[in-house]
Structures are given as C-alpha cells and as structure tokens.
Amino acid sequence: MDLSLSTRTEGGRTIVEVGGEIDVYTAPKLREQLVELVNEGQFHLIVDMEAVDFLDSTGLGVLVGGLKRVRAHEGSLQLVCTQERILKIFRITGLTKVFPIHPSVAVAIASSD
Amino acid sequence: MDLSLSTRTEGGRTIVEVGGEIDVYTAPKLREQLVELVNEGQFHLIVDMEAVDFLDSTGLGVLVGGLKRVRAHEGSLQLVCTQERILKIFRITGLTKVFPIHPSVAVAIASSD
Amino acid sequence: MAIVELRFSALPEHVRTARLVAAAVARRAGVAETVLDEVRLAVGEACSRAVGMHQDRVDDDRPVTVTLDDGNGRFSIEVNDGVPQPALTEAALAEGAGLMPDLSTNGAGMDVIENEMGLAVILGLVDDLDVRTGAEGGVIRMSWPSGAKSAETVG
C-alpha cells in the first residue's frame, strides 16, 4: 500500500495525517512534506500515525529529521499513535524518549509541549 | 489463500464447493476429494467454483481427470461458475466444450445431463 | 535497469510466491490492473510447468529462476526451468512443435489436454511469447506493455 498524506491546522498546530506504508521508498515524500511545512513557517507539528500500516527505520529517520528542523525554530513535533506494532518500533529504538506520543490528536493539541 | 472444500448432496447430485486457490500446490487435494467421491459411488458431481479466487491449468487437469472418472461410471461432472476471469481460462483451453457450465447450483441440478 | 530475480527449489509451494512477486513487481512497473490477472496466471503456468519438469528427477536440485525486468517500456518475465533439454530446431519451433495442442478438436485425447493445458493457457493469454530449450534449461519468455513509467523514471 502506498503512502497517503494530508495536512490541516487545528488549535494552532499543523496536523499531518499519514496513511499506508512509510518505508525507504515512500519516506522521501514524508520528508518533503515536513520540510515544506517548516519552510512555510509552521513549527508546531502533530503527525497522526493512526492510519499507518507499516513503519520502518527510514520513516523514523524522517521523523527525527523533522524534529530537528522544528526545534531549530523553537517548535515541536508530536506524534499520535495507539497501534502497538508501531509503538513497538519507537520503543525498540528508544525514540519514545525523544517524541511525545499521544493517544489522539485532541490530546496532542491539549498537551503543553 | 488456501484451498477450501466442502461437499453435500442435493437433488441426487453431490455438490463440491471449492474456495480459494486451485493451483499446482493445492490441486492434489481437490483430486483426492473427487477420487474419494467416485470411490464412494457418487458419480453425479457438481463442482461449485463461485468461491474460487484463482484457477490454473493444474486445476483444469484435475477437473478433466474427475470427468473421466465419473464418465467411466456413466456419471456426470458439471460446473457452477459465473466469474469472468475463471470462465476465461475454460474458454482459452477449449474446455467450455467439455464441461457443462451453469450459473448456479440450482440450474445445474435442474439441467438434464 | 530495474531487475528482480526469484530463484526457488522446484516445489509446487513456491509457485504461489512467484505469482505474488510477479504481480507486485508488475503493478509497480505500471502494468495495467486489468492485465495483472493475466501476468499472475501466465507466470504461474510457466512456473508450474517448470516444477513439473523436475518431477521425475530426484537428484536434480537446480532451482527454477524467474527474472522480472521492466526496462524498455515493457514488463518482461523469463522463467527458466533449470532442466537441460535438447534444443528445438528452428523448423520445429516454426511449427510450434508440441506447444499448442489442438484442444478444439472433439477427438483430442483428454490425456493430451491434461499434459499441455499449461502451455495452452499461456499461448491463449500472452501475445509476446518466446519459448526456447537448451543446455541451460527450458526458458519461457513473456512480456506486456508496462505503461508510462520507464525504468529510468522509477525510484
């Protein structure tokens, strides 16, 4: 399955909804999307991963890259994820300590960063 | 997907309902089933292929083998199939002339052979 | 050139894997959705036949090789059964030697039907088809239009 991307703003945050497979083939598109948002001056991002079927380290790398970019502008990058098999990959790589991970977009917006 | 097989009798015929993939790997199971029925003295068979996802020439070979077996006992082997992509394979190989193919089990039972 | 090659021990269980791979790579190469069923069936037939060629050769552990290539605006599949065979002569090839059983004839023995139905299906499905035998094994080569994407623009 391919990658799908859609963005919207809500509560002062930009929400990036990602669906499908984030892997070595599709991750560049997600990277482009994040770079574009930062270039447009949107520094508070929430990446909603509830519709993601597959995530690998290339996808993690893109998320880490996005985090570095928003941080350079005092911004934030939070994740929405409840899928155990996706969470597991963040846990294995220790990235649960790097990203705030929330159970829903509403919770992510409500959270102070 | 694997092969699924179930049999029942109805209107003096034995109906073999086949589902899944009939190919070089699974066709032997279908062959065993047909041989078993003939050995049990059931010579009027209807093979219902409506739940078949994939059929190749090995499957066709098993059906032809079944036909030969029932004919040796003055029996019959009719097919139920409405799926265009399955029908196409019978057409390509000229087997539409060899097998009576019906749109439903009811029609197959009603047809005089 | 974007090439994918699958090699497998000549066992019926792997023919499915070959179908799966061929369909996935063909889809990615831009082969039309309506043609994918044909690709799946044709590669399955070619591989079943290849596996069958090994049937009476217990000591023969040469693999079957499926090569998928989406270069030059076409998606091509080559199946090599890995069973060395005497090469067919040009003349025999021209006559389609043994390739196309006359299944439409009423009197066609059903044994013939059973043995040659695989090639009959391939011949019925595939327009661009090439069959060769030789010391390197029997090779069936088939190809389909692969749509807009060329190998250079992919990736």
Added chain:
Amino acid sequence: MAIVELRFSALPEHVRTARLVAAAVARRAGVAETVLDEVRLAVGEACSRAVGMHQDRVDDDRPVTVTLDDGNGRFSIEVNDGVPQPALTEAALAEGAGLMPDLSTNGAGMDVIENEMGLAVILGLVDDLDVRTGAEGGVIRMSWPSGAKSAETVG
C-alpha cells in the same frame, strides 16, 4: 531443502517486494502469525540498509540478494548487500562494532540515531542474528522458529 532466493537491483522500490516475499514464504514455512510482523520489518530493515550501501556508488550494479531457507526447523533469512567491504575483526565484532548505537543515552546525537536506527531495529527484533562483512559483501543473517512443518513434510 526448500530455498527461495530473491535478487534485485539496489533500488528502494524493491524493498517492498522483499518484505512481501519474506512474509509469504515465512507464513508458508509455518512461522507464527505473531512473528510475521517481525520478519517483515527485519527483512525490510536489512534490505533498506543494503540499498543504502549502494547509494554513493553509481557504477555499482551488483544486486541485493535475499535468501530464504526453511530447513532444520528454522526459517532463516540472509540479506547480502553485494557491496564488498573490509571484514570486521573478531574483536570488533565481539564489541558489536558500530552495530548498536546507544540510543538510550540522552546525549546521543540524532545523526547517529538516523544512520544506525535500521540495525537498532533489527537488533531489537531478532534474537538469532549474525552480521558479517567481507569481499563478498555485507551479510545479515537472521532466523526464527518455523513451527511444525519441516521442509520434508511440506508439499
């Protein structure tokens, strides 16, 4: 022995095909459903890494090779990146040279994280793992229990 081997040009698009094949063959080999996600992820990581090894080598058209083997009650996957590398010394291997970045350290540079996360995922997922480099290319070998079916009973 039931072996399936997949070779592909070192392009990102083929990594999906490798995941697909590995999962299909693993399922058939009797690997538990709960483990299939791990297999899919691990082979994807190994292949992504292999493709990455080719990135700065334009002239290098050696393929990546994935070998799947369900012999001996285990399902094993070997990924060879096809990029000749100096062999690691035993000592370096024992120390896990460069394999396991210390991601739990707060100070770990995120560059390191990005570069080595693939191996970190594999190390986190796979119990039976072997990494080698050499003139034949870098090889990652992984295996999982393959359940009831042995190669002999299949088919």
